[in-house]
Amino acid sequence: MAPTLTGAAGNARARRVRAAAALAGVELNWDSKFDMKANWKTPEFLAKNPFGFLPTLELEDGTVLRESGAIAQYLAELGANSTLLPSDSKQKVEVHEWQCTADQELFIPGSLANRQLQGVLPYNKPNFDGIVKKINERLSVIDNILASKTWLVGERITLADVFVVSALSQLFATIIDGEARSKIPNVIRYFETFVNHPKLLEIFNPTNLIEKVTPPAAPAKEQKPKAEKAPKEPKAPKAPKAKEVDEEEEEPLVPAEPKVKNPLDDLPKSAFNLEEWKRQYSNLDTRGAGGSLEWFYEKFDREGFSIWRVDFKYNEELTQVFMSSNQVGGFFNRLEASRKYLFGSVGVLGKANDSIISGAVIIRGQEIEPVINVAPDWESYSYKKLDVDGNADDKKFFEGAMAWDLVVDGKEWADGKNFK
Template sequence: MAPRLTGFSGNSRLRRVRAAAALAGVELEWDSSFSMKSEWKTEEFIAKNPFGFLPTLELEDGTVLRESGAIAEYVAELGANSTLVPSDAKAKAEVHEWQCTADQELFIPGSLANRQLMGVLPYNKPNFDGIVKKVNERLAVIDSILVNKTFLVGERITLADIFTVTALTQIFSTIIDAEARVKIPNVIRYFETLVNHPKLLDIFNPTNLIEKVTPPAAPAKEQKPKADKPKEAKAPKPKKEKEVDEEEEEPLVPAEPKVKNPLDDLPKSAFNLEEWKRQYSNLDTRGANGSLEWFYEKFDREGFSIWRVDFKYNEELTQVFMSSNQVGGFFNRLEASRKYLFGSVGVLGKANDSIISGAVVLRGQDIEPVINVAPDWESYSYKKLDVFNNEDDKKFFEGSMAWDLIVDGKEWADGKNFK
């Protein structure tokens, strides 16, 4: 009989155990319909697990394991060929080190801050901002560590990665929004590699990343009843320059002055990039009345340009899904240029024999002001395309848009759009 896992699917701690089992190749009995509203806290359950915590794992001999870390380690070591827990003592200690970091520095603080947003704990802005600031500082450190690493310990996924990506899933969907995530490109690349692993897709997706943190509204102030008495003439109060809400807090860091993007000073263009994005999303790419037909009819050659994009270091590419995640990470780091840019870039070929290539449409005639917002923009080469006068350029562009591009015999395997 397979060990029986109890917990509900949205719970981050349960995800750890399921991820460990999936990667270790261990079968668990688990009821996916279970929820916190289920009648689970029975006398029988408390007798087996006096603390009453979830998740639990019940073994064939009746033993009930609690605490997701202990359960995940047990499950990981059940796998015949599992490397989730290294055999080397030093590497095993490093994995435990990251398990603690994920819990103490990301997961637990994130949970406390999120409880304030949910109203489970009273919302206190200085306290909330302080927690988020500390979490962002920890993420910056992790980002610097991941500059030259695919995984945290060694060259394969370990429990260090499972605990960390579970914590990231939780904080990215609650307190670390899109603006903050742009600052940690290596963490995002690492995160996307793990959550899109074929064995983990069903466990971590959809990730539901939050776009903007919205603090809870301040409670309305109680109005005192007015006494019925004659109105007295009052001297006019001196006019204040600004009414300050008692709940308003001074920013911890002075706001940075907004810098106008020079692209906004370009002559106005009749080509609407946002409308192109909608046409591309809603129409067939090729054929009559397709999005490409619309593009050629509306495109403004003076106000916009089209570029080929190629990764410079294709010899470093291994698995197709990892290369696709790399493209996704590159696009994430281009967030600041979203209003000026559209892209369709893919992985062509197969595992250990692939390239990254595609095309982008952007505001202006120079690619650098648009693309250099991504820290890794110089890892790619760029060539301007003339799709109206050069048949090869047109064929390349249309293949990139339609996701049927072939380069040197390598066929399109996977791709991403930036829109």
């Protein structure tokens, strides 16, 4: 009996598996009418696959395989005359390199950007643009490689091509539009050659390439309610109803601590609206005319707020870029108590095992410690006040951190986080 594939028709990972099976000559049982809402994560599905991942492949003996990469490799090896996995050990490693590149450099970041467009994740323009910029850089590298090659490894289609084209099909339908595709002609030629292979026509066509990326509409500004006319004879306010006693409610074992007023609330009122800045930053280009930085310089209150450079003290301990980025995210999470007093843009600059953490924050007041010391690890960072009006280097640093194109000592921005 043929293995049974479970996955949605339009899912790029399911297409990856179907393409591997088609090229390897392996028959699959697959229901194209699989419904994510009705059929996914049902008790029956989770009994076979507790992680709930899609797609899955159920074998004749009841074994359920998960992870599309593992499934595709299994099918490639199952095919009697399959050349999807080269016999040469060096070429086999090259195929695995491309499998990793397809997932880590194209598919996963592309999915994160697309989720912002879909509203699954909050849309953040600098973050979105940074992801797309990085993907386009990777596509440019692949375009140069394909200038003299038909396929990525050797002279025949391998799993390297299955993985990369599956990722490209997702990118070209969501975030890499016509203008961006026009800059990578070799990739497009390669993509079209693959998807029009006789065994793959049904799987990849129609390709539904997007012509123009449309960012989500900016949230509507809140309308102030119109003032209501005062009634001629205002009614006396009703006494609040007594709270009904919950028979199961118990007194707390420890009395609640009284709320302590934050001294930052006693600072003189400021005309600079930090929350409005966060909205402008999220919805406008950072640089250029009409951008968020132009708005910032026009509105910024230099008496009520200040700008600081933030640097991690122990950069020699940093290893992988994504781990360092997660560290920044953890630091920001621990600053939650200061959310209404703080905006931050901090990134990882450099590459694996040779990187630094640096960026800038905008804070209420002129002293950094009252805002930042709510994070237990605040002393792991150094802080320097920036003068964006009188110091060109400080201004350049601040704008680079905001625009996610900061360069420090030759190390370029690799990944970053915003605290908003």
